[in-house]
Amino acid sequence: MRLEGKTAIVTGGGSGFGAxxxxxxxxEGAQVIVADINKGAAEAVAxxxxxxxxxxxxxxxxxxxxxxxxxxxxxxxxxxxxITHLPKxxxxxxEEEFDRVLAVNAKSVYxxxxxxxxAMKARGSGAILNIASTAGVSPRPKLNWYNAxxxxxxxxxxxxxxxxxxxxIRVNALNPVAGETPLLASxxxxxxxEMRAKFLATIPLGRFSQPEDLGNAAAFLCSDEASMITGVAxxxxxxRCI
Numbered sequence: 001m002r003l004e005g006k007t008a009i010v011t012g013g014g015s016g017f018g019a020x021x022x023x024x025x026x027x028e029g030a031q032v033i034v035a036d037i038n039k040g041a042a043e044a045v046a047x048x049x050x051x052x053x054x055x056x057x058x059x060x061x062x063x064x065x066x067x068x069x070x071x072x073x074x075x076x077x078x079x080x081x082x083i084t085h086l087p088k089x090x091x092x093x094x095e096e097e098f099d100r101v102l103a104v105n106a107k108s109v110y111x112x113x114x115x116x117x118x119a120m121k122a123r124g125s126g127a128i129l130n131i132a133s134t135a136g137v138s139p140r141p142k143l144n145w146y147n148a149x150x151x152x153x154x155x156x157x158x159x160x161x162x163x164x165x166x167x168x169i170r171v172n173a174l175n176p177v178a179g180e181t182p183l184l185a186s187x188x189x190x191x192x193x194e195m196r197a198k199f200l201a202t203i204p205l206g207r208f209s210q211p212e213d214l215g216n217a218a219a220f221l222c223s224d225e226a227s228m229i230t231g232v233a234x235x236x237x238x239x240r241c242i
Contacts, residue, residue, distance in 0.1 A: 020211020
């Protein structure tokens, strides 16, 4: 029960890595708000443990402000919601695709800081966790602007950590490798045994990241056990970035 008595908001908590983080946080005693653009998915995960669901578009300022107004500043904020464009040459990614990837993966971190950081500062405590990616450390070809958005997220994490440390707020990131989530097929372009084998060949431990893997790492970084850790972008990647 490392998170007993803590409140947490997990964006993109209705599926994939986000749902894995929600389940682990709940098992560790936290009261979790499952925030997702898909209200039905958020409700389904929240119902598993008697939690709270909230519909939110993390790329929209008004939607994020409404989330903060309804639930206040949590002890733990996980910026997990993310999307990608399909694999293609960088110059063929449309402007609409580029704008959407940067809005969901990067602007969302800025918007969450605007609505939650002031109250965390006033309280003098908080843990923020950004779910970045190995793509921001060791980019894969044809996912160029997705790679760039996750590199931005890693740098933002370190910058936030330095600025917010005097206020008792820790900021860290996790860098998962491709995992068993709804985004897997988008990363690969097509979900076939051959494409899976190609991806797995780049991961020394020989398997994809699982939602449980991210939940375990997130619970540690957001708990008091990690009270001296801030500004870290921890790889949960089976050795891919070695």
